[in-house]
Amino acid sequence: MKLKIIVLAKQVPDTRNVGKDAMTPEGTVNRSALPAIFNPEDLNALEQALQLKDQFPGSTVHILTMGPPRATEIIREGLFRGADGGVLLTDRAFAGADTLATSYALATAIRKIGMPDIVIGGRQAIDGDTAQVGPQVAQKLDLNQVTYVTKINSIVDGKINVTRHIDGGAETVEAPLPILLTVNGDAEPCRPRNAKLLMKYKRATAPMERTENMPYKEEFDKKPYLTVTQWSVADIEGDYNQCGLAGSPTKVKAVQNIVFKAKESKRLSADDAEVEALIQELLASHTIG
């Protein structure tokens, strides 16, 4: 069995290591101050895709990402780990997209690539934390979906069997292909970059990243695999009204900094029963565990 797999991935500001200048005075994320990284759960998703490729030789894994030209780095990172190729959606008209416009662009691009057996992505991105894009893409493509996947157990007779995270435990579900999966951070971490692949693909670039006096640019003609596919709204025959800011009904009214204050406090005596009760309470509210 050969599977065609598309991984949805996003370049995000590294909000895990924020400094003082992480936010602009206007209250939005200061992207220039934060290093741009591969969204962590998208890396978990990539690993699941690569494991399927290992398991089913002849399968292909392509990365699909939307962003400015520098987001090609996500595709390179995928190539270094074993992906076969990638598509960068880049166009000023894609800018300012909320989850609806993003899922429209991604779904339209997937149709253009050709419907795969599996679309897989991280549960959510660490900048927006919405967890909406995956499900919306599934809806637009009329695909089955399973979210919060932690492990793909098997694919037999066109049916995929996966374990997914649920409140207080895990469940195993089965669904027919084609399917869209979102993977969460408990899934296996992504494999490291491979030395040979890195040396092969290190100069892979989208045309928009290239400059006139770039070193080694004569290589681009000799080695087609160094050119990353780059699509605009027109390339995917998209509807401008559904892309970017124009296609985004979400409007940011105001941004507030939320500071958690220890308003509620509880005083416990040091006896075992009360401590046990507290543990149970915290477990139930998912504060711990």
Next chain:
Amino acid sequence: MSNCYSDHQELKFELNHPLMRRVVELKERSFADKDLYENAPIDFDDTMDNYDRVLDIVGEITATTIADNAEGVDLEGPHHEGNRVRYASGTEKNLKAMVQAGMNGMTMPRRYGGLNFAITPYTMCAEIVAAKDAGFGNIWSLQDCIETLYEFGDEDQRQRYIPRVCDGETMSMDLTEPDAGSDLQSVMLRATYSEEDGCWLLNGVKRFITNGDADIHLVLARSEEGTKDGRGLSMFIYDKRQGGVNVRRIENKLGIHGSPTCELVYKNAKAELCGSRKLGLIKYVMALMNGARLGIAAQSVGISQAAYDEALSYARDREQFGKKIISMPAVYDMLALMKAKLDAGRALLYQTSRYVDIYKALDDIARERKLTPEERDEQKKFAKLADALTPLAKGMNSEYCNQNTYDAIQIHGGSGFMLDYPIQRYYRDARITSIYEGTTQLQVVAAIRYVTNGSYLAQAREFELSEVSPALKSLQDRAKKMADMLEEATQKVKDVASQEFQDICARHLVEIAADTLMLHLLLYNATVNPELFDKSVRVYANFAEAEVLKHYTFVMSLTPEQLEYYRQETSDAVAE
């Protein structure tokens, strides 16, 4: 995110040494592979960029997977299950990550599936890995046994074994036996040729074999019946798929717990000869050991770095008497010295590896075509330099590594003695470095001839002619005086004309030479990059000068008559 390569600018500095231009030129044969392999570099800068990026991968794996698993591996250790070894679970994860990253058979030519890396960047990888888990470092870096198979095996053996190593199969070198430790001439493991099986059969016992349940073993065995010395030994390749070698036990060690040290029993184990009969010890094991010694030098530098990092961060954090202990002279003196030894030892390590790179690349070219007379001279020159520096690099770095982990515990105070801090593991792991692959005492035996034949002195004199920054001129003059002392002390030992006297002075003379050469190497580093090395070179100069004076004083005051006070009674004498 932390990265055990890019976090240490000193490593990158060593990588970018000007001698690398020649190394790369030879290793890449004027970039002949560029049209044959998609991952081959197209020019010098491209090659260096590859080295840098691949080191970055190793630095990342080390800072994440290997670092995270280190404590668990140390506690769990390998398991002995039915004559086989099962690695600690963390070790298995580390190995998987390194194999996925393609970090095996790194120095092998591309036609066998390798990365065709020079020894220098490979050695840097070994240093990086060892900094977080020295035991895992052994399992991973035993891949360099493949160098020996590549150099001395035939083409058929190369094609059968090298790709397997590049795919991640592990190796071991089976040398030591219960009665043949430092003295490998006494190896007794029997190799007999079986006409019936059409191959060699190995019978006997090996002991203290690192990664003894490896997929592919290089085995030193006695192929010439009735012989007793090194000339009756040959080298064999044993493939685990053949069966016949069992692991009888795994040793319980002070340190490097992740590395399984095995006792092996060979029962009619089918093996094939590697190279020619009788050259096993005198040629092939010597080559194997030179590679392994460089590896242990790298491991030592890695542990030194880790110990220094731990000590530094503890000293910055810990407050006593109302201030951070790092501000106290007694503490910062130790830290400064640790860093100076680390930088000096690392400079020596990579100077050596670059020399090895040049002569080995020329050796390899000589397998393809006749070398020009200039190339032959170059090869001889660098082979000699490498042979001279290898025992110094191994000896000094393993001793520095022990000293640095000792001082790092001292800086931790009572906490350092608790098993709660990683420093205790580094301290235990460090201890073996000055013992295996030849003790420091044996490194001295290998090095002393370069003292007496004037090689080290000549190198020092040559360094004295190199241009250093004006601010460092006075340090160079001090290094000159150190070389004078080396010359004088060596002459004194020669004049006494007693082997025993020379043997007892040997360590002192070798250390004078090593201290002097390392000071010169640091002078170069500090001239090129004062920001990174200015403090170290100055601290090291003070330290080295005092050391040299100490050794010089000892040698100059010792008389042959005094040896009587040093000699110890043997047990036979005591029994009488």
